[in-house]
Amino acid sequence: MTQKLGQEQVEEKETQYEYTPQGPGLDTRQHMTTSYGHKPLIDQVTNGWRGDVKIPEDSGDYEPGFCDIEDEGSCPNVSRDIVRSRRFRRMLALVVVAAILAYYAWQAYLRPRLLEDWEFKEGFMSGRGNGTYGMARSGDFDGTAIKDIDAALVPGGKADHDGKRRLVFIGDIHGCKKELLHLLDKIDFDSAKDHLIATGDVVSKGPDSAGVLDELIRIGAESVRGNHEDRLVEAAKTMLDDDVDVPSAAITSKGSSKDAALLKHMKPRHLRFLHDMPLMLRIPALPLAKHPGKHHIAEEITVIHAGLVPHVPLEKQDPYFVMNMRSIDHKTHVPSALHETKKGNSKPWFNIWNWYQDRIDRGRSVDGFHVYSYAEWLGKQASHGWFEKVRHVLPSKHNDKVTPQVAVYGHDSKMGLQLHRWSKGLDSACVSGGHLTAMVLDAKGKTEITSVKCKNYK
Template sequence: MPKEQRRENYEQSLGAWRARLQATNQTRKPLIEKVTNTWREDEKFRVAEECDTKEPNFCDLDDENSFPSLSVKAIRSRRFRRMFAVLVLVSVGMYYIWTRHIRPSVQEGWELKQGFLPAQVNGTYGVAKGGHFDGVRIKDIDATYVPGGNKDPEGNRRLIFVGDIHGCKDELKHLLKKVDFNSKTDHLVATGDVVSKGPHSPGVLDLLIHYGAESVRGNHEDRLLEAAKTLSGSDNKRDDAMSTSKGYSKDAELLKELKPHHMRFLHDMPLMLRIPALPFATSSWRKDKHNIAEETIVIHAGLVPHVPLERQDPYFVMNMRSIDHKTHVPSALRETKKGNSKPWMHIWNWYNNRLAKGRSIKGFHIWSYAEWLNQRVTGSWISNSWSSMSKKQPQPQPQVAVYGHDSKMGLQMHRWSKGLDTGCASGGKLTAMVLDAKGKTEIVQVKCDSYRT
């Protein structure tokens, strides 16, 4: 081969080698540049840049199945709005019930309980200083008159309780006719204040005596008896009474109309009349608050809860209208200056309802006010308090109080107290509560004329 030919072939081969080398150098790049990240384009691995989570499509607002989209959809739904409205109404209702009913009831119960604890001044005997009571304090009703008792095995007898009559004889006769009063099977019991204000006080007394009725002593009977003592005394006492007593002149005029047998009837009125639990009656205080199955105490005005009957202050039994719920000191007023007054029957009902439910009264003390003051003076209050609490006292039984006196309160029919004064002499009504042998009660009323002067 000629030399020129060989040289030409060499140069061609060298050019081809250089071309392959140049092509090879162009294809040699860093490994990082060979990463294509094609997986980023796959839909299922897409992650929003603004969301710091690895859950697919969690914060993608454009995706209907994302959490924000589903949340907005739920909030805008009609069902959600209904549920939210119901939740708001339930919350408001629960708040209202708590603030208006549950919390006040719990707070009131706690405050009422405080009045029974030894740190308070419980009891009243000797507080009123209303004079010496010279009558019968507690009288037990004759067993003959107890409906369903040993003398009434068939349970045919009834007790007819009548509120303040105040000399309204015609209204009393009308009421007895309306209840079909039968003196052979019925016994009439008045709650006091059978005289004064009305036009026929002697006639009312004659009617009560004729039917063999009983009545507790009210403040008007007590005032008449005190006036009678004053009239039988010196002229100076009569003059003092006329100048200091508001109703003395009216009482003096009424006394002129009364005969000796009227005065004996007034004097024999007990402060309290006790009626035992009726044998045929069943305790159903949860079902019917008007039934009476427990021992009944008839008084004119009121009683202090947890104070034994023999320690009740006579003045307040005939004049009470309210009780300080912290100290349990009663008052003849409806509101006292201290502002802690509650209607006495309110605390009486609370206490007896507690007894009926079997709740403990451990720690409740029964001292009288006078005893408390005496122990406080002698310095033995703490020791006596501990001694009183440590002694095991029998659990008292609930009692029903039947009373009159407070005509402004009107008819008051509660489970443990029955108020029957409905203002007959002032143009209101004369009220009777009929109690049968099974403990059922019935209210009967007649309209009265007004005798206000």
């Protein structure tokens, strides 16, 4: 029996499951023995899940979607992170500021300029019903309409190899001899190498018109005819009569009686000088001028008293407006002696002049601009095919061989000194207490402005 018990104890020992703790602080020699019968515990579980485990069909192929909120890399989550970032907010603020600035630049600068550019161009298009300058053509003029300057007087020309000569342009003198002498002294005028050109209205209003004429004659100066000279030339035909009662104290030309009074103070040489004044004086481009710009002139110069209509050739300009214009209707291009007309389309004439010359200088086409009547425009349209009509609209280097030119003028004391790239207005209201202004042009085309203060003689 003892033997039998010993065998059972041996078998029981063979089926014992020993668990040996491995953790620190436990004695590995201690054994915890639990008897679970003859089978491992896992084999004694009777649940059916062990043999019926199902794996989801898509468990291995699942990928998060583009807009899956649970995926950190999805579109909504990435967008949210971007919006929350400081960098994004700074960039958004910059974009908003840039948009606001662009809007105000468009409204305050770009849009008005583009609109004005179109309006100026529209005035050249006869076929649009606005017409172009054709009503005021060249009329009667008792004198020389266009005169070219003596070639020997051109700075840097054939007679001036060293480039020492200068041209001196002076605004409206109006009989202010004292101021004229002061200005000539200030610019170190030397009649041996300098040539003075006045922009007209050298007489009337001021205290010594005859004295101004004597000084101009003495130094060999030239002047274009202004509206006051023209009045005197016309008045001389009828007012130089011994029977005319003239107030001796009247020395200005406000009205016919004062024109007659001024004529009484003039000698034949004075009247001859007035009559010989050309309507326009043309100066060729200076040979040594290389750097054209606002303060340099390298192009042909036309000196007039009041203004010019941009696209009308000099020989077709109306003499009255050349001596009297202040504005141009930007739709019809008809000039006016007023600053503002009742129609409200008036622009300072030099604005359209500058736009037109700048267009030529940049090589933009002006083909079709040189039309002086509606009938002439119809004739040109009939001779153009469809290709020619399209070509006129597009930018082109073709410009009918027209070259830009600079206009030097006076007359408009209300506008004051106006110095632009293509026009130089020199009337600075001398006789009204303003300044007498000179523009000195050297052989290299550089201009220098000098003025002297004037007494108010009004």
